[in-house]
Amino acid sequence: AVHGDLAGRRVVVSAGGTREPLDPVRFLGNRSSGKQGIAIAEAARARGAQVTLVAANLEVAEPAGCDIRRVSTALELQAAVTEASRGADVVVMAAAVADYRPATVSEAKIKKDQSDDGLTLELVRNPDILAGLGHGPHDGTLLVGFAAETEPDDERILELGRAKREAKRADLLVVNRVGWTEGFAADENSAVVIGVDGEIVTRLHGSKVSVADGILDVVVSKLN
Ligand code: C5P
Numbered sequence: 012a013v014h015g016d017l018a019g020r021r022v023v024v025s026a027g028g029t030r031e032p033l034d035p036v037r038f039l040g041n042r043s044s045g046k047q048g049i050a051i052a053e054a055a056r057a058r059g060a061q062v063t064l065v066a067a068n069l070e071v072a073e074p075a076g077c078d079i080r081r082v083s084t085a086l087e088l089q090a091a092v093t094e095a096s097r098g099a100d101v102v103v104m105a106a107a108v109a110d111y112r113p114a115t116v117s118e119a120k121i122k123k124d125q126s127d128d129g130l131t132l133e134l135v136r137n138p139d140i141l142a143g144l145g146h147g148p149h150d151g152t153l154l155v156g157f158a159a160e161t162e163p164d165d166e167r168i169l170e171l172g173r174a175k176r177e178a179k180r181a182d183l184l185v186v187n188r189v190g191w192t193e194g195f196a197a198d199e200n201s202a203v204v205i206g207v208d209g210e211i212v213t214r215l216h217g218s219k220v221s222v223a224d225g226i227l228d229v230v231v232s233k234l235n
Contacts, residue, residue, distance in 0.1 A: 016231050018059030023095045024052040024077075025106035025140075027067035029085045033132070034117040041107045042195040045069035047157075048105030050223035052077050055101075058227060063095040067106050070196070085109050085137040092140055096152060101230055103155040104141045104181075107195075112137055145180030153233055155226070156181035159189040173209040182207060182233060185226055204229050 026048020030038040045066065052064045053074040062077040067088055073079055080091045085108045096102045111134035121130075141156045158175045160168045172186035187202040189195055200222045204212040215225040 013058070013231070015059040017055055017227070020055075020060045020100040020234070021063070021098065022052075022055040022060040022101045022103070023063045023065065023092060023099045024048050024055065024103045025065040025067065025088060025092055025108075026052065027069045028107040029067050029088055029109045029137075030083050031085065031109045031112035031137075032083075032116050033113050034119065034121045036120055039109060039111075039113065040068070041109065043107035043159075044071060044196045045106075046071055046196070046198065047200060047219045047222065048103070049074050050219040051103055051105060051226060054220065054223040054227050058231075060101075063099075065091045065095060065106070067108075085112060085140070089138055089140045089143070093144070096144060096149070099152050100234060101153045101155065102144060102149075103226075103230075105157050107159065108140060109137055111135060139179065141181060142179040153183070153230060154179075154181045155183045155185065155230065158184055158186045159194055160186065161188070161190055163188075169203060169205070169211070172203065172205050176205050176207070176209070183212065183226075183229060202226075 027045035028041040028043030030040045032038045052062050056062045056076045064077040065080045067082050082088045082091050114133040114135045145154055156179055158172045160171050162168050172184050176184035184205045185202050200219050201216045202222055203214050206212045212229050215222045
């Protein structure tokens with residue numbers, strides 16, 4: 012990390028996990044804590060960037076010195092990221108976005124039915140926010156995506172990451188393994204950064220703070 016190497020740059024980071032409401036008291040969510048995204052926002056700030064953090068249901072404290080936009084659902088996150096990304100130098104999509112949301116949100120708390128022993132929920136697809144940015148006009152904005160995979164095999168995880176980078180037209184894709192104990196809530200992370208030719212740009216291990224700086228080292232090299 013070089014002090015001030017992101018000075019004058021505008022960086023947008025999404026972090027956390029979306030919640031998709033079912034009724035006034037329930038939601039479908041995921042186990043993303045927001046730690047890795049927040050570490051990236053803080054590291055970018057420390058390197059001189061002007062940072063907008065689009066924060067979805069963080070489980071950790073909000074970082075100082077960032078412009079914070081709080082959102083909850085995927086659609087809210089899409090609106091905030093799309094707006095903030097206009098004219099940005101870098102967009103890092105670290106948030107875990109729900110692929111589906113309940114087709115309808117009940118006005119009242121959903122009740123158990125005495126005669127039923129199950130309930131079927133109908134879900135509809137959420138927009139892919141990163142793919143939307145990648146496929147739209149985004150001149151001069153470097154797009155960084157994440158892929159959290161549960162596959163045990165490293166080669167398979169890389170393959171999935173390469174396919175995702177291409178499908179979403181991201182400039183960089185950070186791949187890491189998640190599971191019951193690794194990834195989301197942990198303080199440590201291991202990640203591989205994939206570039207536009209599917210090449211491994213770098214492998215990163217360590218605290219989420221050091222992984223954040225490693226990702227930003229690659230970002231800086233692509234900006235210049
Ligand atoms: O397809 P998958 O969810 O694995 O892709 C992960 C990457 O895409 C992350 O960068 C995530 O923030 C982004 N994403 C998105 N909109 C979605 C789902 C994922 O921008 N609906």
